[in-house]
Amino acid sequence: MTLRPTDSSALLIDGKLVPGSGGTFEVLNPATEEVLGSAAEATAADMDAAIAAARLAFDQGTWSRDHAFRARCLRQLCDALQSHIEELREVTIAEVGAPAMLTSGPQLEGPVEDLRYWADLAENYSWEHDLGSATPMGIPTARRVLKEAVGVVGAITPWNFPHQINFAKLGPALAAGNTVVLKPAPDTPWCAALVGKVIAEETEIPAGVVNIVTSTDHALGAQLCTDPRVDLVSFTGSTATGRTVMASAADSLKKVFLELGGKSAFIVLDDADLASACSVAAFSVCVHAGQGCALTTRLLVPRARYDEAVAATAATMSGIRAGDPSKPGTVCGPLISARQRERVEGYLKLAVEEGGTIVTGGGRPADRDRGFFVEPTLIAGVDNSARVAQEEIFGPVLVILPHDGDEDAVRIANDSPYGLSGSVWGTDPERVNRVVAGVRTGTLSVNGGVWYSADAPFGGYKQSGIGREMGVAGFEEYLETKLVASPATA
CATH class of the missing domain: 3.40.605.10 (Aldehyde Dehydrogenase; Chain A, domain 1)
Incomplete structure (x- = not known):
C-alpha cells in the first residue's frame, strides 16, 4: 500500500x-x-x-x-x-x-x-x-x-x-x-x-x-x-x-x-556559564516556532548580569531565521495558521504597551511573503506580572527577566498559573537541587538533560x-x- x-x-x-x-x-x-x-x-x-x-x-x-x-x-x-x-x-x-x-x-x-x-x-x-x-x-x-x-x-x-x-x-x-x-x-x-x-x-x-x-x-x-x-x-x-x-x-x-498549557521558566544561576545557558534558552524557544507547551518561554537570569544575558540571548535568536520547514537546516518553521499568527502578533504589540522592549525580531520575516511566519523574538524590560510573562503565547517568543538569587528565581518561576516544565542551569549540585526541589513543575531539565522518553511520565502541576x-x-x-x-x- x-x-x-x-x-x-x-x-x-x-x-x-x-x-x-x-x-x-x-x-x-x-x-x-x-x-x-x-x-x-x-x-x-x-x-x-x-x-x-x-x-x-x-x-x-x-x-x-x-x-x-x-x-x-x-x-x-x-x-x-x-x-x-x-x-x-x-x-x-x-x-x-x-x-x-x-x-x-x-x-x-x-x-x-x-x-x-x-x-x-x-x-x-x-x-x-x-x-x-x-x-x-x-x-x-x-x-x-x-x-x-x-x-x-x-x-x-x-x-x-x-x-x-x-x-x-x-x-x-x-x-x-x-x-x-x-x-x-x-x-x-x-x-x-x-x-x-x-x-x-x-x-x-x-x-x-x-x-x-x-x-x-x-x-x-x-x-x-x-x-x-x-x-x-x-x-x-x-x-x-x-x-x-x-x-x-x-x-x-x-x-x-x-x-x-505552560509558561515554563529557564533558570540561570549566578555560577552557570551565562552565555551557553542563554544560547540554549534562545534556541529551544525557536524550535517548531515555539509551538510546544513544555518549551521554556521565560528566561530568568541574575540581575547583575541582565544586560549581558540580553545581549547573549539576542545574538543567538537573531541568527535563527524562520524558514521553509522542508529544508534540512530549518529550526523555526511557520505557525500553524493565520489565526495563530495574529494571536502571537497581538502579544508582541501588548509587550510594547506594557513597557517592554523588542530586542530582536518582533515581526514577519522580510523574505517571506507567504506562510504564517513570525521572527524569533526576545522581549526585555518587563517584570513577571506582565501578561507576556504570565500567559502562554505559543510562538517563538522569549521573555527575559532578572532575578535576585536562587530563592527569588524559584519565587518567580512559581509565580505562574502553570507548572508544566522548566530548566535549571548551575554548577553547584547542592544549589541546583535546592532550586529543583523548590520549583513546582512536572518536569525539569538540569544543565540540558532531556526528559522526553516513552518511559518517562510527563504532565504538570496547577493549571x-x-x-x-x-x-x-x-x-x-x-x-x-x-x-x-x-x-x-x-
Whole structure:
C-alpha cells in the first residue's frame, strides 16, 4: 500500500474507512498558505457511530482481556507505520509545518517507535497481585487486586505535535485494553487519518477498537465529553479548553485526563556559564516556532548580569531565521495558521504597551511573503506580572527577566498559573537541587538533560493539567483498580 493525500479523506469507524457525512474540508500548508487537499468532515451522527462502535467492541469483544494479542497488534501497527515513514514524513512537514529535522524525533519517528514500549508494557505489566490474607470482622479472607481497562476512551488532540500526542494516547490506552475514539485537531487531520488507513488495512486491530473522526466542528469534542458511553476523556490543549472539557464531563462523572498549557521558566544561576545557558534558552524557544507547551518561554537570569544575558540571548535568536520547514537546516518553521499568527502578533504589540522592549525580531520575516511566519523574538524590560510573562503565547517568543538569587528565581518561576516544565542551569549540585526541589513543575531539565522518553511520565502541576502521560504512570491513567475478596483456604 502507498499512502497518498487522497487516502486521508476518510473516517475510521467500526473498522471501515468511510466518508464524512458533512463532506470534506480544506487542509492548508502553513508554510505556503496553499491548499494541500481535503479531509473528511464528520458530523454528530458520525461521532455517534464511532462511540457506538467503540462501546460495542469493548463490551462484547475480547480486546480488553487478551494482553498478548494487543501487544501483537501494537507491534504490527509500529511495523506498518515504519514501512510508510517517508510518506508520513512528507505529510507531516507539509500539514504541520514541522521542521524536517524534528520528524526524526518527536514529530514522527520517536512516537511511532514508542508503540513498541506500549506493546512490551501490555505483556509485562502486573495485571494482578496478591494482597495477602486478613481477617476483617473475624472472617479469614484472601484478597487480590486486579487492574482492568477503563472502557471507551475519548481522545482529543492538538495540532502542534500530532503524532507524538496521538500515539501518547493511543499507545497506552490500547495497551491497557481500552477502545478509543480519537478526534484530532482540524488543522492537522491527515496525520491521524493516514494512521487510520494503516490500522484498517495493515493490522489485526478489531473493528471498533480504534475510531478516528476528523472534523472542523469543535462540538464533536464536546460530544465525546458528554456522552455517557465514553468512560474517560484524555485531552491535550489549552487550559481554557481544558476547563470546558472538565465541566462537560462532570455530569457523567467520567474520568478526565488533561495535559494543558505552560509558561515554563529557564533558570540561570549566578555560577552557570551565562552565555551557553542563554544560547540554549534562545534556541529551544525557536524550535517548531515555539509551538510546544513544555518549551521554556521565560528566561530568568541574575540581575547583575541582565544586560549581558540580553545581549547573549539576542545574538543567538537573531541568527535563527524562520524558514521553509522542508529544508534540512530549518529550526523555526511557520505557525500553524493565520489565526495563530495574529494571536502571537497581538502579544508582541501588548509587550510594547506594557513597557517592554523588542530586542530582536518582533515581526514577519522580510523574505517571506507567504506562510504564517513570525521572527524569533526576545522581549526585555518587563517584570513577571506582565501578561507576556504570565500567559502562554505559543510562538517563538522569549521573555527575559532578572532575578535576585536562587530563592527569588524559584519565587518567580512559581509565580505562574502553570507548572508544566522548566530548566535549571548551575554548577553547584547542592544549589541546583535546592532550586529543583523548590520549583513546582512536572518536569525539569538540569544543565540540558532531556526528559522526553516513552518511559518517562510527563504532565504538570496547577493549571498545566491533571494526570500524567507516558511511562507506567501514563499507562495507569487508562486503568481501573478492582479488589477481589474470597474466603481464605487453609
